[in-house]
Amino acid sequence: MLSRVLPPLALFALLFAAWEGYCRLSGVSELVLPGPSAVLRALYIHREAIGGHALATLLVAVPGFALSVSFAVLTSVALHFYPRAERAVLPVFVASQTVPLVALAPLMILWFGFGLLPKILLVILVTFFPVLLSLLSGYRQTPAAFRDLLRSMGAGRRQIFLRATWPSARGAFFAGLRISATYAIVATIFAEYAGARQGIGIWILAAKNSFRADLVLAAVLVSALLTLGLLGALRAIEALSARGPARRHHA
C-alpha cells in the first residue's frame, strides 16, 4: 500500500516545492502566480465557502455519473443483443462526442434553465460514451471457448451473457468507469461555469472576475481532490465486488 502511495506523493511534493521555489525566487506577483502556500492559505481561509460549492458540484457530478453509468450498461446490453442496432447507433454516439462543451453548456442552460437537469444532462453526455465503449469492447473479449462450452450445455443467449460475457467485461468496465469519472467533475464545473447558483464552476468564475488567482487555484485543487475521491470510491467498489484472482489483485 505504502509503496503504491509514496511515489506519486513524492512527485507531488517535488512539483509543489519547485513551484513554491520559483514563485519566491523569481519575484512574480502573487496576483499573477501565487505559490502553493498562498493557495493553501486561501483555501483554508475560505474553506467553508469552497466546501459548500464543492458539495454542490458533487451533488451534480455523482448522480449524473451514476445515471450515466446505468444508461451505458442498459444501452450496452441492448446493443449486445441487437448488433444491427449497434451499427446504426454507434456513429450517432461518436458524433455526440464531437460537440464542443463550450457550445453545448450555454445551450443546455438556455433550454433547461438553471436547475439540476441541464448539468446532469451534460455530465451524462460527457461520461456515457467511454463507459459504453469499454463495455462493448469488454463483451467482445469473452473467450470463444466459454461461449461454446455454455452453448454445448444448452445455455441460451441470456445465460451466456450472464455467465460468461458480463463477467469477462468486468476489467474493461472498471477501466471505462475510471476514465469517465475523471470527466464527471470537469463536466459539472463546465456546466456550472455556463450558469449556476452554486458549485466550483461558479466559484472559479467569481474568483477570476475578482482577479483572485489564489482562489481559482484553490478551486482547481478542490476539483482535483473531488476527482481523486471519486476514483477512490470506484476502486473500493471494484475491490469489494471482486472474486477470486481479481480480489487478490486488489488486496
Add this chain to the structure above:
Amino acid sequence: MLEIRGLTLRAGGRVLLQDLSLQVPGQGITALLGASGCGKSSVLKWLAGILPEGVQAEGEVLVDGQPRPTGDRLLAYQPQNDALFPWLTIAENAALGLRMAGVSAKLATARVLPLFAPFGLAGTEGLYPEDLSGGMRQRAAFLRTMVQERPFVLLDEPFSALDAVTRLKMQTWLLARLSATPRGGLLVTHDLQEAAALADRICVITAGHGVTLPVDMPHSERTEAAMAPLRETLKSLLLEECPP
C-alpha cells in the same frame, strides 16, 4: 453406440471433410486423429451443436440406431484447453453443466463435492482455476464434463496445453476414470502417441476422408515397442495428405 453418417463439412466454399462415417461405442475411447486444420475439432463442434457460422455441415447423428439432433443432451462437450471460468471456484466450475441443466446451486454442489476426491481434486473445492496446475485444471474440466452424466463425452485435444510428463500422467488417469465410470469417449487429437495409447479405435482424417483402424490390444500391453507398427501405419496415413 453413437454414430456419425456421411458428414461433409464445408468452410468458405472449401470442403474440409468429405463423407465421414464413424462409430463411437458406448464404452472406451474412439480417437479422431488428424493434422491441424483438417476439421477434426469441427466434427466435435458439429456434434455438440456449436459449429461456427462460417462452417456448413451435412450429415446424420444416430444414437443406438435412432436419429438425434446435433447438440443432443446425450453428449457432453469439453473444449480445447480447460475453459474453466477464472471468476468461479473449482466447485462452481465443476457444477456449471448441472446448473445449466436447471439443477439448483445447492443440489449441484452436493452432487459435485463427493467427486473431488476420486478425481484427485480433494481440497481444491474453494480454490480458483489460477491456483491449480495444468493437470489439476484438466481434471477439474473433466469432472465438469463427467458430472453431467451424459453417455458420450466429446474431448477436444484435452491435453494439448500440458507438458510431456503431465500429459502422460493425465492419459493414464483418464483411462482409469473412464473405466470407473464407463462412457463412450470421442477424443480429438493430433498426437499419434496419444491416440495409440488411449484409443480402442482410431479414425484418421486424411485427405478429407476418414479411415478407421481398430486397436485390439489391452492398454496394459501398449508399450512403445508394441505400438510402433501402429504408429507407423498412422503416420503413413497422415502423411498421405501432405506430400513432401
